[in-house]
Amino acid sequence: MEPAPYAEALEALCRPLAFAAADDFARLERVRSLERTVHQAAQRLLSLAVPEDIKQLVAKVAPAFQEPLAGDARRQAVAQALRTLEPLREPGLPDRLIARSVSCLPGVGPRRAEKLARRGLGTVVDLLFQLPARYDDRRCLTPLGKLEVGSRATFVGEVLVAGFTPLRGRRQRLFQAVVGDGSGTVKLKWFRGGEAVESTVRKGARLRVTDEVRRYRFDKEITHPEIDRLEAGDDPRKNAAPLAPVYAAVEGFPPRTFRRLVAAAVAQYADLVASALPARLAAQRGLPPTPEALRQIHSPGEDADLETLEKRRSPAHERLVLEELYLLELGLGLRRAECAGQPGLAVGRGGERLARARRALPFQLTAAQERAFGEICRDLAEPHPMSRLLQGDVGSGKTVVAALAAVSLAESGYQTALMAPTELLAEQHARTLRALLAGDAGMRLGLLTASTPDAAAVHSALAGGEIDLVVGTHALVQADVHFARLGLVVIDEQHRFGVRQRAALAAKAPPSRVPHTLVMTATPIPRSLALTLYGDLDLSVIDALPPGRRPARTLLLREGEGPRVVELLRETLARGEQAYVVYPLVEASEKLDLRAATESARSIQAAFPETRVELVHGRMDAAQRATAMECFERGEAGILVSTSVIEVGVDIPNATLMVVEHAERFGLAQLHQLRGRVGRGRAVGTCVLVARGGTEDSEARLRAMLESTDGFVIADADLRIRGPGEFLGTKQHGRLPDLRFADLIRDARLVALARSTAQETLRSTSRLARAPALARAVKLRWGDRLTLVGVA
Ligand code: ADP
Ligand code: MG
Numbered sequence: 001m002e003p004a005p006y007a008e009a010l011e012a013l014c015r016p017l018a019f020a021a022a023d024d025f026a027r028l029e030r031v032r033s034l035e036r037t038v039h040q041a042a043q044r045l046l047s048l049a050v051p052e053d054i055k056q057l058v059a060k061v062a063p064a065f066q067e068p069l070a071g072d073a074r075r076q077a078v079a080q081a082l083r084t085l086e087p088l089r090e091p092g093l094p095d096r097l098i099a100r101s102v103s104c105l106p107g108v109g110p111r112r113a114e115k116l117a118r119r120g121l122g123t124v125v126d127l128l129f130q131l132p133a134r135y136d137d138r139r140c141l142t143p144l145g146k147l148e149v150g151s152r153a154t155f156v157g158e159v160l161v162a163g164f165t166p167l168r169g170r171r172q173r174l175f176q177a178v179v180g181d182g183s184g185t186v187k188l189k190w191f192r193g194g195e196a197v198e199s200t201v202r203k204g205a206r207l208r209v210t211d212e213v214r215r216y217r218f219d220k221e222i223t224h225p226e227i228d229r230l231e232a233g234d235d236p237r238k239n240a241a242p243l244a245p246v247y248a249a250v251e252g253f254p255p256r257t258f259r260r261l262v263a264a265a266v267a268q269y270a271d272l273v274a275s276a277l278p279a280r281l282a283a284q285r286g287l288p289p290t291p292e293a294l295r296q297i298h299s300p301g302e303d304a305d306l307e308t309l310e311k312r313r314s315p316a317h318e319r320l321v322l323e324e325l326y327l328l329e330l331g332l333g334l335r336r337a338e339c340a341g342q343p344g345l346a347v348g349r350g351g352e353r354l355a356r357a358r359r360a361l362p363f364q365l366t367a368a369q370e371r372a373f374g375e376i377c378r379d380l381a382e383p384h385p386m387s388r389l390l391q392g393d394v395g396s397g398k399t400v401v402a403a404l405a406a407v408s409l410a411e412s413g414y415q416t417a418l419m420a421p422t423e424l425l426a427e428q429h430a431r432t433l434r435a436l437l438a439g440d441a442g443m444r445l446g447l448l449t450a451s452t453p454d455a456a457a458v459h460s461a462l463a464g465g466e467i468d469l470v471v472g473t474h475a476l477v478q479a480d481v482h483f484a485r486l487g488l489v490v491i492d493e494q495h496r497f498g499v500r501q502r503a504a505l506a507a508k509a510p511p512s513r514v515p516h517t518l519v520m521t522a523t524p525i526p527r528s529l530a531l532t533l534y535g536d537l538d539l540s541v542i543d544a545l546p547p548g549r550r551p552a553r554t555l556l557l558r559e560g561e562g563p564r565v566v567e568l569l570r571e572t573l574a575r576g577e578q579a580y581v582v583y584p585l586v587e588a589s590e591k592l593d594l595r596a597a598t599e600s601a602r603s604i605q606a607a608f609p610e611t612r613v614e615l616v617h618g619r620m621d622a623a624q625r626a627t628a629m630e631c632f633e634r635g636e637a638g639i640l641v642s643t644s645v646i647e648v649g650v651d652i653p654n655a656t657l658m659v660v661e662h663a664e665r666f667g668l669a670q671l672h673q674l675r676g677r678v679g680r681g682r683a684v685g686t687c688v689l690v691a692r693g694g695t696e697d698s699e700a701r702l703r704a705m706l707e708s709t710d711g712f713v714i715a716d717a718d719l720r721i722r723g724p725g726e727f728l729g730t731k732q733h734g735r736l737p738d739l740r741f742a743d744l745i746r747d748a749r750l751v752a753l754a755r756s757t758a759q760e761t762l763r764s765t766s767r768l769a770r771a772p773a774l775a776r777a778v779k780l781r782w783g784d785r786l787t788l789v790g791v792a
Helices: 005-025 034-046 052-065 071-089 093-098 110-118 124-128 255-272 279-284 290-298 306-310 315-340 352-360 367-380 398-411 423-436 455-463 499-506 527-533 562-574 587-607 622-633 668-675 696-707 711-722 748-764 772-788
Strands: 134-137 152-166 173-180 185-190 206-212 214-216 219-223 226-230 243-246 387-392 415-419 445-448 469-472 486-492 516-521 538-542 553-558 578-583 613-616 639-643 655-660 686-691
Touching (some): 005 034, 005 052, 005 071, 005 255, 034 052, 034 071, 071 093, 093 255, 124 255, 134 306, 152 185, 206 219, 243 255, 290 315, 315 387, 352 398, 367 398, 367 516, 387 398, 398 415, 398 486, 398 516, 415 423, 423 445, 423 469, 445 455, 486 499, 553 696, 562 578, 578 587, 587 613, 587 639, 613 622, 622 639, 655 668, 668 711, 686 696
Parallel strands (some): 387 516, 415 486, 445 469, 553 686, 578 639, 578 655, 613 639, 655 686
Antiparallel strands (some): 134 243, 152 173, 152 206, 173 185, 206 226, 214 219
């Protein structure tokens, strides 16, 4: 943390005064050159970008210290100064000052303040951090003869003629002038306000003009241009605003007015802003303090680099980005520490049962799985709850890792609950886990969804501790579900659940024994996003697929290429392999979508009379659905037609063809998930995307699918196409705290840096207990938005 220039100067002013006054003025006469020190400190404060009312108080203090004082006069001056400055020393005052309404700025009345507030610019600090969209480069002057119609330019010319002309049928008069520089001329027009510029725009005056040049009949002209008058000796290249910032337009504010407003905010308030980043890091990276960064951004100097400014890559921009990410990671770190400090249950390192379960697996864990499992076991052994995200591409084998964790828990006498977003997924998980844990590990499994026929029996088995691992849906968080000894909560496909549901499940254990939480996501989230979105979770990544997997082949077919699909289906069946045909289903057009899937199942059946075709969708009852799925799993059905419900969780190695109908309607993550369903066995999988129309975005998604099979590349593309807010559909959960400056793609490296720096700070300040100003800054920036992000 670097204090604001204001705080620093105030401290320099008050410290000697307070020292002189301490212990009933005991040291009053011993302070040398007190007057000079105080006077200089006051002058420094008066030179800063702080509000007028603050300066007025300081200005009252300064004169008394112009001359050396002694005795009573000194004592009185010191006492008086301290009294006057008292209100300025209140902690948190700078924050309140910059949070003032914009109406404290010159020229902003209630109407304008209202307009600004509607744009989220209601306070001074909002204006300070409103970044320019671009800049007008006034450093290079265009000869008038080279002015291009339709583009902005800066030029210098002499006024050749100027004057008012009446406008026909109107009360106002038009003020116009012709300026020239020997290479050409241009006409300037003022339909209103001519009186105000009349004295500046005089015949013979030299003007510097910036604006967009238009054509009117045969002339080049500019209406209401931005002008400066140059005096005789002025160098036209010297400019008060060599790079003039251009901000997003705000209704009721001509660009120039808005620019002046921001400039006023910077000139009167910038030095109240503290810099949160550790000084050492800022120095290492050559970052200016925040007030200086604001000045560089809002009024860049003569030598500024236009390109880095406009790309928002200047050191000043990096300061704002890092600052923002650092405060965010501090907040997230605090939350994580809070959760990790809760009492949990230490689970013993697995013993005989775990060893048996591992031996019974039909394969060996990959190195990546071993690493993730090791990380999980280490957390489980702690007497505090684990909060871990297990991230891995589709098919990377997360389920088995969770299953082994459940065995560890059971071995220590605790229960595990696995929550899936849909009934179908829960059913599939239950089947998979049953198969994986079929050995003699002695795991007692249960399934609980809204369709479970004997829910009461499952309830009592859970309460009686007769189930070690229960798989289910939201049904698990119902009030009448009780666990004997819940120890681990596993959430699959986390982003479909609100944070509250995660918490509701964890709350099924007594608060003295908060269960461990493992969140599994098959959606490969870019690391930068994972660190931010799930900043409250530790991260384990399974970054390799089981051996022998080969990426699926991807084909894109358009409307009218239906015969090709039939051909591919035929080839697949002929090899004795199976195929999926998936239809999109969205709530808005649910009936239509369902009809499309049903009709398709019928027509496919007609085309392949020898083959059994099964249909599954979310509207079927659980028993019917289970029958259909099992039939496909056992290989009795050759083709499974479904709505997007099979998106996650289906695991049938013999299925090698995935046909996605209306691929343009699926999200990129979904498409990637679907493709991950094939090619799980020895044969190479094929994924056919059938696009029937679409938009620019949907074309971009399909292209990304053709270009890569790497989940992380796909996720990055998704993030780029959709923007982070919508990515994972998190907006509505409030999970992504809105970042103003950081771009999670562009600034990925800075996210990691901010996170490690924040961790270091939290360690060295006992979680900000010893950094109250920083704690205030975190709270001020993120406030209660962070509580939404946390586990609890
Ligand atoms: P996901 O991470 O998508 O949930 P799953 O856990 O469903 O992946 O695993 C995908 C498939 O890979 C399953 O058939 C599983 O049995 C198999 N699998 C998992 N781990 C391994 C491994 N180490 N070696 C071979 N196959 C594995
Ligand atoms: Mg899975």
